Amino acid sequence: MKSVLKPAQAGTLESNDIMIIVEPGANGIVLELESIVKKQYGESIRQTIVETVKSYGLSDLNVKAIDKGALDYAIRARLVTALSRAGVGPEREGKA
Amino acid sequence: MxxxxxxxxxxxxxxxxxxxxxxxxxxxxxxxxxxxxxxxxxxxxxxxxxxxxxxxxxxxxxxxxxxxxxxxxxxxxxxxxxxxxxxxxxxxxxxxxxxxxxxxxxxxxxxxxxxxxxxxxxxxxxxxxxxxxxxxxxxxxxxxxxxxxxxxxxxxxxxxxxxxxxxxxxxxxxxxxxxxxxxxxxxxxxxxxxxxxxxxxxxxxxxxxxxxxxxxxxxxxxxxxxxxxxNPSATEIDYARRILKALRQAEKEGSGVASVGGKMVDAPVAKRAVNVMNLARRLKLIGQGDD
The missing domain is CATH 3.20.20.60 (Phosphoenolpyruvate-binding domains)
Incomplete structure (x- = not known):
């Protein structure tokens, strides 16, 4: 089972972007999400983040995400970068 | 193109x-x-x-x-x-x-x-x-x-x-x-x-x-x-059209040489005219059949 080695972050607080901060965890995948479109797309963003984290074989991770209207591809890209900076990866799934 | x-x-x-x-x-x-x-x-x-x-x-x-x-x-x-x-x-x-x-x-x-x-x-x-x-x-x-x-x-x-x-x-x-x-x-x-x-x-x-x-x-x-x-301008397109017309006319008359406005149309000029028309066609500035 893989684990996150150190806290890391990626992304910005600009429009259409998302800032993602990951930290080692001990209680499963714990996601704290702030989003300007949480009402409409909160569940979809949550699903994208959890799916991507699981694709790395990670079971314990704290994720904080501050979303400014990022599309799915940008959410995945920022999360993958944060995980890579945290010492996990590289990812081997497709880029879509 | x-x-x-x-x-x-x-x-x-x-x-x-x-x-x-x-x-x-x-x-x-x-x-x-x-x-x-x-x-x-x-x-x-x-x-x-x-x-x-x-x-x-x-x-x-x-x-x-x-x-x-x-x-x-x-x-x-x-x-x-x-x-x-x-x-x-x-x-x-x-x-x-x-x-x-x-x-x-x-x-x-x-x-x-x-x-x-x-x-x-x-x-x-x-x-x-x-x-x-x-x-x-x-x-x-x-x-x-x-x-x-x-x-x-x-x-x-x-x-x-x-x-x-x-x-x-x-x-x-x-x-x-x-x-x-x-x-x-x-x-x-x-x-x-x-x-x-x-x-x-x-x-x-x-x-x-x-x-x-x-x-x-x-x-x-x-x-x-x-x-x-x-984009080719209207003037460029018109000039290219006249060159190609002159070339077709010369070919019909069996002449090896065409001229437009008193100037001989040589191969580079003809090629340029074809390029202008192709570009104009590609950009829909002229119709497909317009040559």
Whole structure:
């Protein structure tokens, strides 16, 4: 089972972007999400983040995400970068 | 026939701009991993651009990625970007023909057999690159064009960059000539004042008259004036039409020579007329049957 080695972050607080901060965890995948479109797309963003984290074989991770209207591809890209900076990866799934 | 009049630079680490880059009518969108991205954000930009290439619909625009130079992060860029299959890769700071061969060799290794071959667009932005520009232009079949990088070039030469562009007159002409001799496309330097449309149009007209086939743009607002300036004008189309008509008439009459307005139509003039009409047809400025 893989684990996150150190806290890391990626992304910005600009429009259409998302800032993602990951930290080692001990209680499963714990996601704290702030989003300007949480009402409409909160569940979809949550699903994208959890799916991507699981694709790395990670079971314990704290994720904080501050979303400014990022599309799915940008959410995945920022999360993958944060995980890579945290010492996990590289990812081997497709880029879509 | 691929039309590449305008090539719009877009910062590679900005999701909002990556998403809208295809909406402004640019013939080429250049997702930039080099100057627009800080060194400590290169990893994030690569990841974002690689995913944007396979996610965002850029419409008619060709997808290009500006790599970092061969002596910096280029190899890391290639590993991430090539699988996402851009149409073009732009290589900055090309000083010699072996730089193009080096990149082409790396592409040979990284491309999948079923993948469409990625073409190379190189930036000439140093005195050495300009001194060797013809060797560079003819260096490899993947190379589809050269772009004049005027800011770096003038800084290295020690000249003052001006709106009039007198300081790059020789460089522009050398680059255009090398590209024409090698049969590849030539792109003029970007016009850096995004608020000066009049200056942009003047600069673009000069580029077109010098023989450039397209021009870089640093702001979406610059795309339309560049495209419109590179479009064949009504006068050019009318002249081309008269030349082709005269050639058909001469052929019908069994004469080997045609003339328009008292001037003989020789092979280069005829070829230029055909090119103007093809471009006008491709841009829907004239009908399909109009020749």
């Amino acid at each position: 691929i039309v590449r009049r305008s090539a719009l630079f877009v910062p590679g680490n900005n999701p909002g701009m990556l998403q809208t880059a295809g909406l402004f009518g640019a013939d080429v969108v250049i997702l930039d991993l080099e100057d627009a991205v800080a060194p400590n954000e290169k990893d994030a930009a690569r990841e974002l651009v690689a995913r944007a290439l396979v996610t965002i619909d850029y419409g008619q625009a060709q997808k290009c990625v500006r790599l970092n130079s061969l002596d910096t992060f280029c190899a890391d860029d290639l590993k991430e970007i090539v699988p996402s299959q851009p149409d073009l890769l732009m290589l900055p700071k090309v000083h010699r023909a072996s730089d193009i061969k080096d990149l082409a060799g790396q592409l040979d290794d990284l491309e999948r057999p079923s993948q469409k071959r990625i073409e190379i667009l190189a930036i000439i932005e140093s005195p050495q690159g300009l001194a060797e520009v013809y060797e560079i232009a003819r260096s490899h079949y993947r190379l589809m064009g050269l772009l004049m990088g005027a800011e770096d070039y003038t800084a290295m030469v020690g000249s003052l960059r001006t709106k009039g562009g007198e300081e790059i007159a020789v460089a522009r002409s050398l680059l255009v000539n090398a590209c024409a001799a090698a049969g590849i496309e030539s792109f003029d330097a970007v016009f850096t004042d995004a608020n000066d449309e009049e200056g942009l149009i003047k600069d673009t007209k000069l580029a077109k008259n010098l023989g450039f086939t397209g021009k870089g743009a640093i702001n979406p607002r610059q795309v339309k004036p560049i495209n419109e300036t590179f």
